[in-house]
Structure formats: C-alpha cells, structure tokens
Amino acid sequence: MIDFADFLAPGVAADDVPELAPLAAAAPLIAAFITLFRGSEAEVLMRLLVLREIGQEADAPRWSPDALRGRFTYLDTVKLETVLKRLRDNALLEFADDGLYHLSDLGRNAVAAIAMLLRFSADEDTELGFLTAQLAGLQAVGSVTPEALGHLLSKLNDLTWHFEEAIASGSEFRILASRRRLAANERWLARGTEILNGLLADPDVSFDIARVAQRIGLAQSRLARADAGFQRALNKIEAQRVTLGASGISSSDVSAWLRRLDAARLASLADSALSIVPELTLLAGGHELIDRAETVLCDEVREREIDVALPPPDAPDAGLVPEQDDLALLEHFTRRLDDLADAAPLGAIVAGGGFAPAAYRLSLLALLADGETAIPATGPVGDFMRLAVDVTFGDRLVPLEEDGIAAISDGHVTPRTPQANAPAAALPLLDA
Structure with missing residues (x-):
C-alpha cells in the first residue's frame, strides 16, 4: 500500500x-x-x-x-x-x-x-504523432475515452497558441520555423480528421466523446487557417525588407548572420556603437533652430558638406626595412658540417643549446638526407643543401640524456668522398 x-x-x-x-x-x-x-x-x-x-x-x-x-x-x-x-x-x-x-x-x-x-522523425511533433497514433489504436479496438481525446485537444490548442504567437512576433525566422513544423505534422492532422469523422458518424458514441470531438474539429480548423496567416505575415515582412545597396544582401540575410553569432561576438560588434546615456544634450528654442536652418541652407555650407575630395597621401616611411628570417643558427651549423673531418653520430652533431635548437638541426639533417628537395641557387639554405656530407638514419632509438633529449635515432653524419654512394634515408626520431 x-x-x-x-x-x-x-x-x-x-x-x-x-x-x-x-x-x-x-x-x-x-x-x-x-x-x-x-x-x-x-x-x-x-x-x-x-x-x-x-x-x-x-x-x-x-x-x-x-x-x-x-x-x-x-x-x-x-x-x-x-x-x-x-x-x-x-x-x-x-x-x-x-x-x-x-x-x-x-x-x-x-x-x-x-x-x-x-519512431517519429526529428522534424515531426513527437507528442502530436504519439497521441494521434494512440487514439487511432483506441478507435480500432472501440475503447476511445474522453481523456484520450482531451490530450489531443490540449496539444492542438497548444500548437494553435504557438503559431499565433509566432505570427504576432513579426519574426521571419519564428514564422518560417512554425510553418515547417505545421507542414511536418500535416499527416497527423489529416489522420486526426479521419478519426473524428469516424467518431461523429457513430450514432452510439457517448455525449462526452462527441463534445470533445467537436472541439477537436474546431481546433484543427484553426490550425488549417494558420498557413494562410503565415503567408500574410511573410508578405508584410517582404514589403518591409531592405536591400543593402546593390550588394543583393537584404536585412533578413544580415539578421540570419547575426543569429549565428555567439554572445561574445555580438558584444564585440556592439562595442562603442551604443551609449547608455546621450553624449550630447541639445537645448534650443525656436530662434536658435531658425538660425541653424538658415546656416544649413547657405551655399557655402552646402558646398563644404558635399566636398568629397580625397585626403592628401601619406609620405612613405623610408626607414622601414623588410623583415628577414634569422638564419644565424643555420649558417653556424653549415660551417660545422663543412669542417667535419670524420664520421660522427647524430647525437654529437645535433646536441647543443637545448631541445629546440637540437630539433631544428635534426630537421635540417633530414632535409639534407632526403636528396630530392629543390636546392636554391643562392643563400644560406642553398649553401647548406650543397654540403658534401651523407646522413644516415637508423630504425632504432639510442639513449642520449643530454640537453633535454632522452633518446635520438641511431645514425651518422659522414663527410662525402668521391667514391661514396648516397645512403638510403630513414625517418628521424627525437624523443624528449
């Protein structure tokens, strides 16, 4: 209990x-x-x-x-x-x-x-579909109740209120969304009409069921007229639509774009565009306004206001120097490899100055080992690519524990001799 x-x-x-x-x-x-x-x-x-x-x-x-x-x-x-x-x-x-x-x-x-x-799709009204399907099942077994009809009537009245509020708001987006919602539920409204026709045609139906069924019919009639209301509201909005110059962009397009922005972005757009209090208070009587009107109508003032001459050009900054990349580390590494007399492991060549410079040197060695990269005719990069050294990378890591480097690929840098063959390159690895 x-x-x-x-x-x-x-x-x-x-x-x-x-x-x-x-x-x-x-x-x-x-x-x-x-x-x-x-x-x-x-x-x-x-x-x-x-x-x-x-x-x-x-x-x-x-x-x-x-x-x-x-x-x-x-x-x-x-x-x-x-x-x-x-x-x-x-x-x-x-x-x-x-x-x-x-x-x-x-x-x-x-x-x-x-x-x-x-089973209902995302576009359909799940509640309306469920109530209509449930009512159809109850009718099939002859057990329709006033309570089941009351649930459907309440849902139809709620939809009517929602659609009327969308029309009264004057919002194009709310009206279009409501119109899509009405179109997605047309089959359930048609199915509900069939159920009502069957109930009202039954001479043995109870008074309570017939009374609620008639009210449902009135609610469905109001919903059927909602589409015409949507169209009239959209026609009014179309008449008031503003096109921004010759761009083809209308006020509706701008509104749709603004609706996709988050609150922070909208706040940044409104920054310095709105003021809480008026920045300038004008107190003027009739005589002051007349004087101002005479001044505005003056030819001299009118010519000054319509002056569209461009401002004078700014003098160029002669001291402005284009920004250049700092290739000092590349040039220093090129001189080290050019002076290399014997083969040396990658760890000894790469390490020095910390993890970031070591990673930079390793990437340069990988570029040098590739052999297929286009070589610039001049400049520090071209000088580095033309070094007479061979770089080999192994397929395993060897511990280093130096300059923040835990392990590095097993490999060597070898000065090239005229008889040396270019070795196959592997993928370099550097483990911090």
Whole structure:
C-alpha cells in the first residue's frame, strides 16, 4: 500500500482524492517505468538497450544466459549481469524454470511504448504523432475515452497558441520555423480528421466523446487557417525588407548572420556603437533652430558638406626595412658540417643549446638526407643543401640524456668522398 500522508494536506486521506485511484491501481506498470528510468543517464540507456534487444527477437523470444552474453559482447560482463538482475527483480524480465530469459507482459508493454515514441522523425511533433497514433489504436479496438481525446485537444490548442504567437512576433525566422513544423505534422492532422469523422458518424458514441470531438474539429480548423496567416505575415515582412545597396544582401540575410553569432561576438560588434546615456544634450528654442536652418541652407555650407575630395597621401616611411628570417643558427651549423673531418653520430652533431635548437638541426639533417628537395641557387639554405656530407638514419632509438633529449635515432653524419654512394634515408626520431 502506497503511503501518501507526506504529500496530502492535514485531514485529507487518499480515498478523498478520486484522481489517485487509477494511478494507484496501475502501480505495477508505473513501477516498471520507475525501474527503467531511475538512476544516471548511462544506467537508463543500458537498461533500455538490453530490454529492446531482447524484445526484438520475435522468432525466438527466449534467451539463454550464454546467448545473452554472446549478444552483448560489447558490454562489461558484471554490468550486464547487474542490468539483467535489475530488470528481473522488478518484473520486466522473467527467468523461466527452463533457465531461459524472456520479457514479461509489463516489459513488452514498456518496450512497445518506447518504440512508438522513437519512431517519429526529428522534424515531426513527437507528442502530436504519439497521441494521434494512440487514439487511432483506441478507435480500432472501440475503447476511445474522453481523456484520450482531451490530450489531443490540449496539444492542438497548444500548437494553435504557438503559431499565433509566432505570427504576432513579426519574426521571419519564428514564422518560417512554425510553418515547417505545421507542414511536418500535416499527416497527423489529416489522420486526426479521419478519426473524428469516424467518431461523429457513430450514432452510439457517448455525449462526452462527441463534445470533445467537436472541439477537436474546431481546433484543427484553426490550425488549417494558420498557413494562410503565415503567408500574410511573410508578405508584410517582404514589403518591409531592405536591400543593402546593390550588394543583393537584404536585412533578413544580415539578421540570419547575426543569429549565428555567439554572445561574445555580438558584444564585440556592439562595442562603442551604443551609449547608455546621450553624449550630447541639445537645448534650443525656436530662434536658435531658425538660425541653424538658415546656416544649413547657405551655399557655402552646402558646398563644404558635399566636398568629397580625397585626403592628401601619406609620405612613405623610408626607414622601414623588410623583415628577414634569422638564419644565424643555420649558417653556424653549415660551417660545422663543412669542417667535419670524420664520421660522427647524430647525437654529437645535433646536441647543443637545448631541445629546440637540437630539433631544428635534426630537421635540417633530414632535409639534407632526403636528396630530392629543390636546392636554391643562392643563400644560406642553398649553401647548406650543397654540403658534401651523407646522413644516415637508423630504425632504432639510442639513449642520449643530454640537453633535454632522452633518446635520438641511431645514425651518422659522414663527410662525402668521391667514391661514396648516397645512403638510403630513414625517418628521424627525437624523443624528449
């Protein structure tokens, strides 16, 4: 028995609230949904995943524990067992005497309800589609209730209010979005009309059902007229649209661009463009205004205001020197390699001055070992590329522990002799 004492007002018993009776009677079904949706989002999604996968097997609805583990190999075994136990303990999943799992009646009903909600597309109104489909099913089995019709009527009135508010706002974007929403739900409105025609044509339908059905018909009529209201509002907006010069860009395009910007970007655009208080206060009477008008009409002032002459050009800065790259490290490294007498390991050639200069030298050696890079005719880079040395890179790392370098590729730099063959280059590695 559910205890409502903490929620009811003093002196009120649960039997005094008739609206609680149908909910209390459906406690097992409600407990099933509580089981599914209690906990973190990940836990809820995992329970729904397992329950839906078990329920989708129509030809063989019973599962052995090994079959379930094989089906959910992508889930952690312990977590899977926890989910199965939670579903089994709360009557959503049953474990038969033959050692096989299968969905209970409550579990199958829950899976079917969730599947119906998930089938609607993102453009459609999920609530309207679900309510209409539910009403169609109730009509098919002859169990339509005023409560089910009331839910649909409430949704239609809510849509009508939403569309009327969009038209009253005068916002082109809200009107277009509402129009798309109405177009996406046309099939549900048409299906609702068919259901109403069937209900009102039945001579045995109850008065309460007929009364709500007529109100639904009026609500659908208002929605049918909403599209014409959208078009009239868009025509007014089109008449007021402003085109920015001959660019072809309209005020709607500018508004759409502004709507895509975040708050920080909008604030930066408005910076120095708006002032909280007026920067200049003008106090003038009639005589002052007349004097100002006479001055503005003066030919001399008019010519000065329409003067469009360009300002004089600025003198160029003769002392401005183009920025040049600092190639001192390259030139120093070129002289070192040019004076190299014998073969030396990469570590001894590269190290010195820290990790960054060492990485720079290693990249230069890799460029030199490539052999296919175009060589500039002049300049420090060309001098470096024409050095008579061969660079080899091994496929393993050797420890160095110097200048912040933990390890470096095994390789050598060797002065070239006329008989030496160019060695094959490998990918250099430098580990900090």
